[in-house]
Amino acid sequence: MTQLDGEIAARVPAMGDFAASVPAALSGFDSHVRAMRSGGWSRRFRRMLWILDSAIVVASAFLVPVVLHSYAFAANGMLPRAALQSSIVMAIWLCALSWSHSRDVRVLGVGAAEYRAVFNAGAASVGAAAVLFLLVQAESRSFVFLAIPFGTLALLAERWAARRWLTHRRSDGQFRSKVVVLGQRADVEYVTEQIVKKLGAVYHIVAAVMEDTDDVQSLQRGGNLVPVYNTVQEVPSIVQKFGADAVIVAGQLARGSGFIRELGWELERTNTELAVASSLTNVAGPRIRFRPVEGLPLMHVELPHFTGTRHVFKRVVDVVLACAAIVVLSPLLGVLAIAVRQDSPGPALFRQVRIGLHGAPFTMFKFRSMVVSAEQDLAALTQLNEGAGVLFKLRADPRITRIGKVLRRFSLDELPQLFNVVRGDMSLVGPRPPLPSEVANYDGFVHRRLFIKPGVTGLWQVNGRSDLNWEESVRLDLYYVENWSLAGDVMILWRTFRAVVAPNGAY
Known part of the structure; x- marks a missing residue:
């Protein structure tokens, strides 16, 4: 404006x-403002989502089971019964999408809350359909194991496309x-x-x-x-x-x-x-609970948990995904290793001591992106440091090799850290793994970054990397340490892929 x-x-x-x-004139404008808001962008966007959601739900609830079993249904005269079951599932599903606030203006185009609401609606529909069909002894496998999960994936894809469209329009100053x-x-x-x-x-x-x-x-x-x-x-x-x-x-x-x-x-x-x-800038929503006591609304901030079942599951996910990534990327890893060796004298891998969980040191692997004498040449470059806080960064670092510039720009030098994940030194998502010299200069509560395993990627990487100042880097890491969730990890991994394609602050 x-x-x-x-x-x-x-x-x-x-x-x-x-x-x-x-x-006093405010009341005279009430009707005008309400009319303006009711016809605003949010109402039009939500109406569009309702139409798209309904189309996907109808297609999933009717077409998937009916098409798959049409011959069997027709032969046994069960086609009307199948259509009735599809109608019931469709009604349950659409209600679940509304009850989960998946089209609430507060979640449209912001964060993972919208995706979570769509997923929760699908999970609730699976449970409700399974229980209902069990009670009436109806055929439900097509709905529970195929139609609703398939439709939920389609809904998530639709919401992603809608968010991309909304983001594009907002970049033009609209919506x-x-x-x-x-x-x-x-x-x-x-x-x-x-x-x-x-x-x-x-x-x-x-x-x-x-x-x-x-x-x-x-x-x-x-x-x-x-x-x-x-x-x-x-x-x-x-x-x-x-x-x-x-x-x-x-x-x-x-x-x-x-x-x-x-x-x-x-x-x-x-x-x-x-x-x-x-x-409470570093406290996320899942840790906040409002509990009214005798008319007094109290906001409880739950203690962060650094151990427990969630961390065990995080470890399982890390191992499975890291092993899968190593298998899929093994040809690329081999090509990059050969390219590093051919570009400059020295080994393909660079090994460096970093500080991990609870301050325990470990050897981190990276593709070598600098000359072999990089550590010895560091002292002569300290006066030119452009890094934040205790970090050393230099945009035009003369120690970086030709292939190293490409590796760093697209974060390919980080790929060998997948082996650190399998070994248990690191996690796929977590705070940035610090050097011993950096940890030695920590003050205040910065040591809380070491309460969980460092990550191959994290909030620091997807929010600007080296372009962040020291305070912002610490704030992001501490926020993640105290408020991490599996859903948040998935979003960070997705944003990492985007950051690799369009790198920012990588040098």
């Missing part, structure tokens, strides 16, 4: 009670939610910066309201000039003026929680959502 000219049309003085400060950010100056600046950096294609910041300063007129964010206001009472008017879809409260407000509650009541009149940015 372009920068607004002038000030808010209606200025109303504060009257102590927040509700009394809401402009983005307009937000107003409210809070103290430091909190507003931080939250707006993070939105533009990480969710710029999802949210469009149309205005900011700072309650502790009056000397800031605008913020430069993502190439846009965001107007800044300092009169908190005018938040509903600002929302109305910009047609905002949501208000994000950044951190704690001087006016207290009562103000946030009353603000939420006022925003209800325009169907504007209220979101609060938690100060």
Whole structure:
């Protein structure tokens, strides 16, 4: 949105009670805003998803079992019964997709929540269909073992394609939610910066309201000039003026929680959502539980677990996938080894001591991308270090060989670490494996990175790698250590493939 000219049309003085400060003209715009929102992009996009979901569910529930068994059904006069069973499965499945909030505007195009909702709906449909058909003694194998799983895969593919389309449209400035950010100056600046950096294609910041300063007129964010206001009472008017879809409260407000509650009541009149940015920046949703006790809403943060069944299953998945990858990639590994040997004198593999789980050292394998004397030449290059924190990085490192530049650009030099995964030194996904010299310079809680095994890939690799500063690298690693999940690992592996195709920060 372009920068607004002038000030808010209606200025109303504060009257102590927040509700009394809401402009009287606000109610006159309610119907207009509701009509605008109801015909907005989210409703059209959700309608499109409903049509596509229904088509896939119908095709899976009707065509798969009926086509596979049409001759048997027809010979035994069971075709009407099969059609009835398909209709029941279709109804259960469509209801499950709605109950799992798979088309909720909060999950559309953001994170893995949408895929998880679709998968959960399919799993619930399998269970419900199996129990129902068992009770009525009906044939259900085609639905339980073929139709619903096949359809769930098709739904996931459809949602992926829809997300790609939505992302493309958002990159053109369309289909983005307009937000107003409210809070103290430091909190507003931080939250707006993070939105533009990480969710710029999802949210469009149309205005900011700072309650502790009056000397800031605008913020430069993502190439846009965001107007800044300092009169908190005018938040509903600002929302109305910009047609905002949501208000994000950044951190704690001087006016207290009562103000946030009353603000939420006022925003209800325009169907504007209220979101609060938690100060628990390194705590993920699965560890947060809201448990009201006698009307007091308590937010419980569960302790992270670094051992247990989930970690055992993670190890099993690591071994299976790493062994499969080694078998499939063995021709490529052989070609790369020969190329490294032919490019410069020295072995194909580079062995280096890294620090793993609980600070235990191990030997990490990589394809050699530098000259053999790289370790000895390091001292002469320390003055040119461009790395973050305790890391040493140099974009134009003279020690890198010709083939090494290609290997590093596409992360091919990391492939031998699959053998480290099989040996148990590393995991497929985890924090970056640090050098002993780096660990020696850790301070504070950075040692928590060593609470789980380092990974071949991780949040650090798919979020910019060497382009990240030290603080951001540590934050990403600590976030993963405390909040990892198998579903999150799958998403990181998928993003790794994308990062390899379009490398960023790899040098």
